Amino acid sequence: MQELTGISFIDLTDDQHQQLEAFEEQLLRFNQRVNLISAESEHHFRTQHLLHCLTLTRRDFPDGCTIVDWGTGGGLPAIPLAICYPEVTVVGVDSVGKKGRAVRTIARRLGLDNCYSWTGRAEDWDGEAHYSVSRATAPLGELWQWHRRIAIDLEGTPGDGEWQQGLLALKGGNLSGEIEALRAADSAVEVERFSLESLLGRNEFFGEKEIVAIG
Template structure:
């Protein structure tokens, strides 16, 4: 990964790198029993999973904000974001109890006091959120519905070098239909697309994958 145009690992402190390595170790220890990620991708965890999630750190998240990871699965991107943003509160939501229990245990073992989990359906989560994140969990319009139901404004608002409040989702493929569905549901929603190939360089693994950012 040394040939990346932008390498998010380079911005990590020594302590954060240690926690990322510990996260990998813990997740791979749980994986045979809980199936947190595909076993076929275990050997490429740092590229296929960790680097993919860390692209969300291309911009900042304000101190004191709450980030909800809908369909967190193996804690991706919840745990990497909690490591990178210790002053944010990160909540991993998932309907699969054994995955939630595994993520909760991993977060505790890593000493992540800002990372929490909740087991249940996304549309039933109660709380307040400033940012919603996900990785191939649901269509954009569905994510937008989940987010808008519980979204509250940040005070003060995000700085120019921080993400605008809203949904940040890691997706790939033809997204024209998903974006059209979102705009049909909410004409006030704005969508920005950030190519991971543009961000990381043309030799990156991610090809046509993107960060899709939706906000009001």
């Protein structure tokens, strides 16, 4: 199996590398009976799914914080983030029961006691979180509404190299309409954008993809 060299922006232990490899194995096994990712993308899992999610590690999350992953699907990016940040609590929210059960089972098999799954509509989740993440789930304005409803403040201020509190959305394509609608709904919102191609180098898959940080 190809090593996961350079797949994260943070230093990972051998155990974390092994957990990421085990996650790949478990997800692909579940994918034979539960549609967690498209069958066509299975052979590109490490690039199109795992590396894509791990771009969120270009900045860190503070120890002790809670992250909610809206529309987690097969645990992307919830499970990779839980592996990379063992002192952080991650909750994957998805409306499809089979996906939620798969995420819960995979997390248990990987020994992740900081990763949870909740099944239901995002509007109905009654938890609290310091950060929200999402990967191709909903328009930015809708995601921001979900985040604002459940957001709580950190005890301290994020340090150097850590994400400011808010929403981190993995998005692609022309986002001008989504950002315009977001600003129309909340004129005080701050938006920061990071091109994945500038982070990872020229790549056909990442060409129009980016991280949108909203706070």
